Amino acid sequence: MALHRDDTIFALSSGAAPSGVAVIRLSGQGVRFGLETLLGTVPPARLASLRTLRAPENGEILDRGLVLFFPGPASFTGEDVAELQVHGGRAVIAGILKALSALPGYRAAEAGEFTRRAFENGRADLTEIEGLADLIAAETEMQRRLAIRQADGGLRRLYEDWRHRLIRARALVEAGLDFVDEEDVPDDVMAPAWSEAAGVATEMAAHLDDQHFGERVRDGFEVVLLGAPNVGKSSLMNALVRREAAIVTAEPGTTRDLIEVALDIDGHAVTLIDTAGLRETESLVEREGITRARRRADTADLVLALSDQDSFAETIPDGAPVLHVRTKLDLLDSDSKRVESADLHLSARTGEGLDALIQAIGETLRLARPMPTAMITRARQRDGIARSLGYLRELALAGDHAVEVKAELLRSAADALGRVTGKVDVEDLLDVIFSEFCIGK
Numbered sequence: 001m002a003l004h005r006d007d008t009i010f011a012l013s014s015g016a017a018p019s020g021v022a023v024i025r026l027s028g029q030g031v032r033f034g035l036e037t038l039l040g041t042v043p044p045a046r047l048a049s050l051r052t053l054r055a056p057e058n059g060e061i062l063d064r065g066l067v068l069f070f071p072g073p074a075s076f077t078g079e080d081v082a083e084l085q086v087h088g089g090r091a092v093i094a095g096i097l098k099a100l101s102a103l104p105g106y107r108a109a110e111a112g113e114f115t116r117r118a119f120e121n122g123r124a125d126l127t128e129i130e131g132l133a134d135l136i137a138a139e140t141e142m143q144r145r146l147a148i149r150q151a152d153g154g155l156r157r158l159y160e161d162w163r164h165r166l167i168r169a170r171a172l173v174e175a176g177l178d179f180v181d182e183e184d185v186p187d188d189v190m191a192p193a194w195s196e197a198a199g200v201a202t203e204m205a206a207h208l209d210d211q212h213f214g215e216r217v218r219d220g221f222e223v224v225l226l227g228a229p230n231v232g233k234s235s236l237m238n239a240l241v242r243r244e245a246a247i248v249t250a251e252p253g254t255t256r257d258l259i260e261v262a263l264d265i266d267g268h269a270v271t272l273i274d275t276a277g278l279r280e281t282e283s284l285v286e287r288e289g290i291t292r293a294r295r296r297a298d299t300a301d302l303v304l305a306l307s308d309q310d311s312f313a314e315t316i317p318d319g320a321p322v323l324h325v326r327t328k329l330d331l332l333d334s335d336s337k338r339v340e341s342a343d344l345h346l347s348a349r350t351g352e353g354l355d356a357l358i359q360a361i362g363e364t365l366r367l368a369r370p371m372p373t374a375m376i377t378r379a380r381q382r383d384g385i386a387r388s389l390g391y392l393r394e395l396a397l398a399g400d401h402a403v404e405v406k407a408e409l410l411r412s413a414a415d416a417l418g419r420v421t422g423k424v425d426v427e428d429l430l431d432v433i434f435s436e437f438c439i440g441k
Contacts, residue, residue, distance in 0.1 A: 005120075008034065009109035010100045012093060019088030024096055027114055030105045031080035035069065037103060038062075038096075043069050053084065055099050062095045063087055077114055078121025119422060126422035127155040130378060134218060141267030146217045149373055155381070158207075158374040159421050162200050162388075166414040169193035173407045190403065194395075197410060201392035204385055207376070214375035215382075216301060220262060220269035221365050224297045224320075227306035229277030232327035235348035236306065237261065237274045240358070258292055266362020273300070302364055304357075307342075321364050329353060384420035388413045 008028030014021065026034060035042045037056050043049035046068065053062045065086035075081040086092055100106050115132065118124045124132070131150025138144040172193040216222075225233040241261050259274040273296055276289030297303050300320045308328045326342035330350045344360060346353025376382050391413035398406050418424030 005117075006105070008103075008106045009113055009117075010034075010097070010106060011109040011114070012097070013083075013114075014088070017088050017090040017093050022086050022088035022093050024084040024086065024093070024100075025109075025114060026082040026084070026100070027075075027077045027079050027109075027117060028105075029080065030103065031069070031082050034100065034103050034106065035067070035082055038099060039067060043067050045069055045071050048085075053086065053096060053099075055095070056102060062099060063092045073121065073123075076123065077117040078123045079117060125153075125156045125160075127159065127381065127420065128153055130381075131155075134377065140264045140269045142217050143269055146214065146375060146377065149375070150377060154374040155376075156421055159385075159417050162204065163414050163417040163421075163423070165196055165200055166410055166417070169196040170407055170410040170414065173403060173410065177403060177407070193410070194406075197392055197395055197413070200413075201389055201396065204389040204392070207374070208382065208385055208389065210376065212376075212382075214377040215379075217269070217375075218377045220271045221301040222271050222273060222296070222299070223265075223302045223304060223361060224273045224275060224293070224300040225304050225306060226275060226293060226297050227278065229279055231277070231306045231308045232348050233274050233277070233306055234259075236304075236325075236327065236346075237272055239348040239351065239354060240265075240272060258289075258296060265358055266366075268362060268365050270361070270365075302361065304361075323357075323360055323364065325357065381420055384416055388416035388420075391416065 006029065008026060008030035010024060010026045012022060013025040014023040032042050038053045039051045040054075043051065048066045048068055050064065051067045052064050054060060055062055063086045065084060067085070068083045070076070070081040070083075072079040072081070084096065086096060097108075101108065115124075115129055119126065119129055128151055131147050131152070131154075135144065135147035135151050138147050170193070173190050176190040225237060227233055237259070241263055261272050263270055263272060275293030275296065276286060278290055278293065281287055281290070297320065303320050303322045305322050305324050306327050307324070308326070308331075324341060324343045326345045328347060328349075329345045329352055330347040344353060344357050346357055348354075376385070391409045395406055395409040395413070398409065415424045
């Protein structure tokens, strides 16, 4: 993204027109000039002011609206920033954008350019920016909570603490190398460096040992429906998503491949997966579907084991949490005893028991792992931490190697952390990260 950083950028930051209110954002060294040109004066800082906006070429009134001015560096981008809150008609927006584009040094912003300037001016690091992108894209309560924590600097504080500790450890090693003959440098000056590095490595290993929970919250948990043919898996899926997502017939083996739908269950993003019925069969296609069903269940976050009988004889995968669900409750006589081995009883036809199932799914996913303040949400972050940990483990095994080699391993570990937050050599990542943002953000 080869852009002129001295330009003043502008863009519509609110939704598409027409709308009740439109927000046009400006950022750059020419913001004060632009406000003086369109408004006549620069409004007081951080105070919403009702102003008349006029076309520069003839003084024609474009609109009247609220204007806010945020002097840099205490702004989102670190530069002078202004927001024009005007009426959201297409003609109004077009007229103001045309007037701005005519100002010297002004141009329309590229996608994500406001956020990129915030990064380049030190107002946010890469993990906070990724959290902001996740917040904009969040569709469930859990996704929103996770994104808020990351955008608020949860990961940045943890990773910068590790990085500073490694830099301090490296400084002790360098002191031992460069000033070994100085009287005020103790002989064991390097000893704290190795223990500090070992402590950081232990914390990193625990951080990585999270079963990818943050990615699951961000991307969605997998809940697999498993059971024999015609126990009501497809009917339950249709009832949960409230549409005909899967074909339902009386013929066994109707579902032969995986059917996936996304939904929000108790604030969690969930991918619900209908599978082929588990049974012995001569059909090659159906057997492949059963193999895929078992394979997907092995890696699921939750398995719903369904049965319309008095037992659950199907093979349930080890490791994944399981809820045993007795289906077709509407076919039981009122005097029939409910199956004691079942966690839940329901009827997809009448809807009885569905609310209890949804609550149980949400509770199971919520208890799977508490949400800490700092949680990995992307493969890029995980790879960077794993790379840094690799250097520290190599350091622990270095034994009697030259101290210069150990110092280099400390430097590499700290740099790997710096790349996660954007402190070191991340130019090749920037276009990818900021492309996630829309125009005006």
